[in-house]
Amino acid sequence: MTEIVSYEDVKAAAKRIGPYVRPVTLTRPGKSLWFALEYLQHAGSFKARGAANFITAHMEAGTMPRAGVVIASGGNAGLAVAWAAARLGMPATVFTPTTSPAVKVDRIRALGTDTFLVGTEYAEALAASREYAAEFGALLSHAYDHPLVAAGAGTLFDEIKRTEPRLDTVIVACGGGGLFAGVAAAAYQHGVRVVAVEPTGCPTLHAAIEAGRPVQVGVDSIAADALGARLVTPAALHWARESNASAVLVPDEAIIAARRTLWDEHRIVVEHSAAASYAALLSGAYRPAPGERVCAVLCGANTDPSDLVVRA
Known part of the structure; x- marks a missing residue:
């Protein structure tokens, strides 16, 4: 039986890694919208x-x-x-x-x-x-399918919640499901909704929810280097069910547009996978209710920014 990451695991991880990681910074680009700037983390992503x-x-x-x-x-x-x-x-x-x-x-x-x-x-x-x-x-070790790895990723949520206690929803990109599982385990304890965002070409969580179990999917997305898992973890499927999380799909065009908008309007440089959370909002794949307080996690910036710079 696969071990499922728990909130107790997340809290233990927070104590263990506190001396080593950077606390996440939040910024507020809109009245009810926050960005979690996790791309500023050591090694350029939440994976640290x-x-x-x-x-x-x-x-x-x-x-x-x-x-x-x-x-x-x-x-x-x-x-x-x-x-x-x-x-x-x-x-x-x-x-x-x-x-x-x-x-x-x-x-x-x-x-x-x-x-x-x-x-x-x-x-x-x-x-x-x-x-x-x-x-x-x-x-x-494993890139995402291990309770210690997922629990470490989940420490991100409590830091977000301490900064914005009235948060309603957190949006995260989902590939293999480590970040989603860890964040969902923590968010569930606080009654905060989690939205998982996947590229349409890598729908691991979507496919698992429909099938009732993790199933193999194709990998075809501009964000595949980070979100290109073929199989979501059992822990991610467990927390999708337990927390009644939303799972939405966004096409590559929406991811590219969101990454460009983050640069053009906010001077934020992230990789395509990190732009997926914002793409869900810009494309309408996830539509917050009026007044819903939403945080989109921008989870990584290990990218070549040259394609964002407009040359004369």
Whole structure:
């Protein structure tokens, strides 16, 4: 049976990673709208929270091997593990698909982490990371499907709630479901609605809700490097049901437009996956009720901003 992340897990994670992560900053671009600027987090995304929680928990338990930690990632989780391992003095190895953005791979390598490019999809990098763990004895982490990783991501919510106690709804991008599961576990305790946003080409949570279980989906989106999981976690499906969360789909065109609007109107640079939460609002995929107080989480900024700059 898969272990489901709980609010107790999230609270334990907050105590564990407090010395290492940056508290999230909120800004208010509209009367009833807030942005959670989690792209300002160490390593450029919310993934730093889960990586720090995973590594520190194993260090506390005495279960971190001398070979360190190994992970497969489309980029952000690998970068987060590379950062956390360097911060905590642990060796790390990262496997990424050959299609991972160069800006992410270059940053992983800049942290001195052994980095291997394998296959064209996350699943192929994952298989290679498992083989590496078995051969060298490294501790296998996961980009999203682990209760320690999801609990670390979930610490984001309580920080948001402390800043804006009257919040009604929080909107998060959903790929494999680690961020969604952690945030939903925390938000449920406070009666706050969670909206999961997926690209139409990577509908893992949508498909799981319809089928009643996690099912394989295709991967076809401009945000696939971060939201391109083929299978949502059982924990994400559990919290979608338990919390009666909303799950909406947005096309790539809406994600691109939202990323552009964040730059043009707010001078915020994020990657496409991070723009998905705002795309749900701009496209009308999620329509807040009058006066509903909404926070859109902008979860990562490991991107090449050159396509946002208008050249004369």
